[in-house]
Amino acid sequence: MTGATTSPGRLVVDRGTRPKLPPYLKLRHDAGRGRWVLLAPERVLTPDQTAVAVLQLCDGERTVEAIAAKLAEEYSAPVDVITADVLDLLQGLADKGYVKA
């Protein structure tokens, strides 16, 4: 999803980006539905387990590289695959205004 468009103010996520969720996003576990939801202005986002694992590491301190390394270790998966996946996910969310750095 990392398209070619660059607008002023658009966050282009790379390995060195330190992503964080803006305070008005609420990541909640919805017990009744047995799933995670990310609540935003007039939106409900439905992250899967992978997305939740990534989002919980987006603290504005860790870089994308560090997040990917940590997940690669936890899930015993190749770090290149995870990095590409994390970049894809975060760029998609950044383009909706849901991830900042």
Place this chain on the structure above:
Amino acid sequence: MTEEFKANGHCETVSVDDEPTAGVVGSQDMTAELCARAPIGMLAELTHRCPLQCGYCSNPIELERVNNELTTEEWCSVMRQAGEMGILQVHLSGGEPTARKDLEEIVSAATEAGLYSNLITAAVTLKRDRLEDLVKRGLDHVQISFQDVDAENAERIGAYPGATQKKLDVARWVTEMGLPLTVNAPIHRQNIHNVGRYIDLALKLGAQRLEIAHVQYYGWAFLNRAALIPTYEQTIQSIDLVENARERLKGVLTIDMVVPDYYAKRPKPCMGGWGKGFMNITPAGKVLPCHAAESIPELHFDNVREQKLLDIWMNSDAFNAFRGTEWMKEPCRSCAFKEIDFGGCRCQAMAMTRDPRNTDPACALSPYHGEMVALAKAEAAKPATEFVYRNPRNAAEALKTKDESLVPAE
């Protein structure tokens, strides 16, 4: 309308929009999963009182009286019940929700119930310290309507002198307090030339989101249609402009667009389906599948004063009347799109064909469609009529007259 679901494999987006007829929009699988347990969005029309008198208002002509509004405790109970049954987002709307002196307590109740709260306000009477208090109580998001970009025209449309500066002030406070801001732009023939400048305004104000909300013709807007409906060409132009801006402003500004359906070929999936993911509470506590449902005379609506919200959602006749596809007549019944657009809007079918089970006349397959398009084009070609401003006196006048329905094609 949103085009952004399934933007990537790990996180889908479902819209829970406050706009009339928008409702819950997302991929079929995800909306079905989320709504299997309970609706996800609730529009709480706290009051019909409003300092503005916009002729495009989607409220019913017959405005609810103050002394019939739910009490503080009744609204707080609605919030608690909504949270318990699994509703995720509440739109605090009206009328003007800040006209309720107990908005603070209602916001607190929404927060305690775990609801994501959206305040939908005209903002002309909101003071800074009050907004600060609402934010402290957990308010999540503020949406401010701008009747036009040009102050003079905006204040003529809303019949409220000095409105623009007040709105700009409140918009600034919202972003200063760290809350996301939505600029709401109700679009019609008297401001459609300014769609591009609305985008500039939203950027200047640091808004997170802009709603280009073409007026939907219900309630007061139906009454004022000849003063509001743009031409086909204007409509298409404004849609193109927004689509280009969306691409250019990706990651900077989210632009949602509700398009007018009189010129469409396929009807809108009204509310994302009747009684599927959204409910609406009137100032007096009636629970509706959509804000305009009271325009269907055969329906009876249950009230939160007498019944639990969940019970109403599950069992109310009004919710069950047009749930699913069993109620459909032809051409909907055998249509390949029946699970996608749900036959369009029941209230529009009622208003224009006198039968809520008919296909929405916005659908090209409706025998009423040709006449609907012709009517829209003819109205848009004539000079705009004078506004019938939304106020109690005009309501009394308007309720005396009876409008006429369309005649189907031979």
